[in-house]
Amino acid sequence: MDYKFRCNCPITSALDILGDKWILVIIKQMLIEDKKTFKDFIESDESIAASILASKLKCLEELEIITKTQLPDNKKSNIYLLTEKGLALTPIIVELSIWSDENVRELNSIMRESPEIAIMKSDKNTFIQMIKDNYKTKTAIFS
Amino acid sequence: MDYKFRCNCPITSALDILGDKWILVIIKQMLIEDKKTFKDFIESDESIAASILASKLKCLEELEIITKTQLPDNKKSNIYLLTEKGLALTPIIVELSIWSDENVRELNSIMRESPEIAIMKSDKNTFIQMIKDNYKTKTAIFS
DNA sequence: TTAATTACTTTTAAATTAAAAGTAAAAATG
DNA sequence: CATTTTTACTTTTAATTTAAAAGTAATTAA
Numbered sequence: 001m002d003y004k005f006r007c008n009c010p011i012t013s014a015l016d017i018l019g020d021k022w023i024l025v026i027i028k029q030m031l032i033e034d035k036k037t038f039k040d041f042i043e044s045d046e047s048i049a050a051s052i053l054a055s056k057l058k059c060l061e062e063l064e065i066i067t068k069t070q071l072p073d074n075k076k077s078n079i080y081l082l083t084e085k086g087l088a089l090t091p092i093i094v095e096l097s098i099w100s101d102e103n104v105r106e107l108n109s110i111m112r113e114s115p116e117i118a119i120m121k122s123d124k125n126t127f128i129q130m131i132k133d134n135y136k137t138k139t140a141i142f143s
Numbered sequence: 144m145d146y147k148f149r150c151n152c153p154i155t156s157a158l159d160i161l162g163d164k165w166i167l168v169i170i171k172q173m174l175i176e177d178k179k180t181f182k183d184f185i186e187s188d189e190s191i192a193a194s195i196l197a198s199k200l201k202c203l204e205e206l207e208i209i210t211k212t213q214l215p216d217n218k219k220s221n222i223y224l225l226t227e228k229g230l231a232l233t234p235i236i237v238e239l240s241i242w243s244d245e246n247v248r249e250l251n252s253i254m255r256e257s258p259e260i261a262i263m264k265s266d267k268n269t270f271i272q273m274i275k276d277n278y279k280t281k282t283a284i285f286s
Numbered sequence: 287t288t289a290a291t292t293a294c295t296t297t298t299a300a301a302t303t304a305a306a307a308g309t310a311a312a313a314a315t316g
Numbered sequence: 317c318a319t320t321t322t323t324a325c326t327t328t329t330a331a332t333t334t335a336a337a338a339g340t341a342a343t344t345a346a
Contacts, residue, residue, distance in 0.1 A: 007188035008255040011171045011236060014243035016251075019164045021334085028154045038293050045150035049335050054294060063250075076292055076343045085246050091238045093154060099235060100157035103228050107206075108159075112151040164303085181324050192304050197325060219312045219323055 003063075017063060018089075022048060022056050024096070027089050030066070030082050031135055036142075037077045060086075069142065079142050087135065090128050094120060146206075160206060161232075165191060165199050167239070170232050173209070173225050174278055179285075180220045203229070212285065222285050230278065233271050237263060 005013045018024055025046055029035040035044060041053050048056075057080060060066040065086040069079050101117050114120070120127045148156045161167055172178040172187055184196050191199075200223060203209040208229040212222050244260050257263075263270045 003250055005251040005253070006190075008251075008253045009171075009188065010243040010247065010254055010257060011239050012168050012189055013247045013251045013254055014239040015164065015167055017247065018239070019162065019167060021158065021162045024158055024162060025155050028152075039291085042293090045152065046155055047149075049337090050294065051296085051336085052334065055334095074344090078293070088242055088246060092235065092242060095234045095238050096154050096157040096161070099231055100153040103231060104153065104156045104160065107146055108148040108151075108156045110148070110151045111153055111156055114153060182322085185324090192306090193325065194305085194327085195303065198303095217313085221324070 018092075022052060023060065024089070024093070026053075026056055026060065027065070027082070027086060028093055030080065030086070031090065031093060031131060034138065036079050036081070036139075038080075039077075065089075071142065081139055081142060082135065087132050090131050091124075094124060094128055094131070161235075165195060166203065167232070167236065169196075169199055169203065170208070170225070170229060171236055173223065173229070174233065174236060174274060177281065179222050179224070179282075181223075182220075208232075214285070224282055224285060225278065230275050233274050234267075237267060237271055237274070 003016065005016050007013075025048075026035075026041065029041060029044055029046075033044065035041050038050075038053065038057075041048060041057075042050060057066070057068070061068050061080075063085075064083055066080050066082055069081065071077070071079060097114065097117065098121055100111075101114065105111050116127070146159065148159050150156075168189055168191075169178075169184065172184060172189075176187065178184050178187060181193075181196065181200075184191060184200075185193060200209070200211070204211050204223075206228075207226055209223050209225055212224065214220070214222060240257065240260065241264060243254075244257065248254050259270070
């Protein structure tokens with residue numbers, strides 16, 4: 001895997017990986033919507049195409065942002081899980097939530113309300129830690 | 144301007160706007176590299192094509208993330224400036240920096256060191272406020 | 287034992303991105 | 317004051333990416 005980076009800027013380099021329509025959506029689905037299998041992602045609200053999903057998952061696995069594993073009692077379903085590198089994207093997801101709530105809501109009339117947005121803003125660090133701990137607890141059975 | 148949003152998720156909706164290869168790069172160039180004119184962006188390290196730059200700037204202006212103004216003494220150069228909505232993206236830029244420093248550096252051998260990364264991590268809120276204040280001070284003469 | 291499910295891949299079409307060249311107005315230069 | 321250069325784009329065409337649809341193969345359920 002030879003990633004081509006545009007220049008020596010750390011922010012631009014992060015966006016060389018994360019800056020597209022799907023990567024952070026997939027991370028979000030794993031982190032806060034419990035999506036784990038190919039089918040889970042295919043069936044979610046954003047309706048990603050199978051070909052794109054396959055290529056993005058491969059990319060994320062190569063970058064070690066996610067892992068792909070199988071359960072001993074099921075040879076059919078693959079389980080995709082966030083690594084520490086993937087979990088470390090939580091603060092970015094939280095900041096996207098906050099910016100969106102304050103600045104995108106007015107443009108998207110169907111946007112859902114997040115009851116947790118107030119606590120998210122008032123105590124960001126606690127909220128980020130909660131999301132991460134929650135994810136680890138829920139996925140512990142798979143590792 | 145009718146933006147098409149994929150679904151009712153706030154995070155996905157934010158990414159419907161920000162999730163591409165260029166938008167956040169342009170914001171970063173304005174926020175921390177003092178880029179203001181079409182020429183400034185064209186000449187920067189990321190080497191964006193003129194046609195793409197024009198379309199992204201128009202898009203950002205329509206979304207009221209940036210404004211386009213002229214100086215009374217120069218009818219040639221247009222000055223692009225971040226609005227409050229654009230400045231509110233600072234926390235996202237900072238989190239991208241931190242994630243990149245910790246997780247992308249190993250993949251991009253030419254990535255530049257940021258001496259400010261330590262203070263950025265130790266006191267995020269102060270750093271974010273500093274970047275925003277700094278931007279406002281530097282651009283005050285244009286408004 | 288057959289049908290359904292899961293996880294893809296392949297094919298083809300549509301849309302986006304990129305590179306290059308071109309244009310027009312303003313400003314600088316001789 | 318005329319010419320050149322600069323700035324800010326637009327247009328054209330090519331390449332790449334994204335998307336939709338259909339197809340395949342292994343596994344599991346009926």
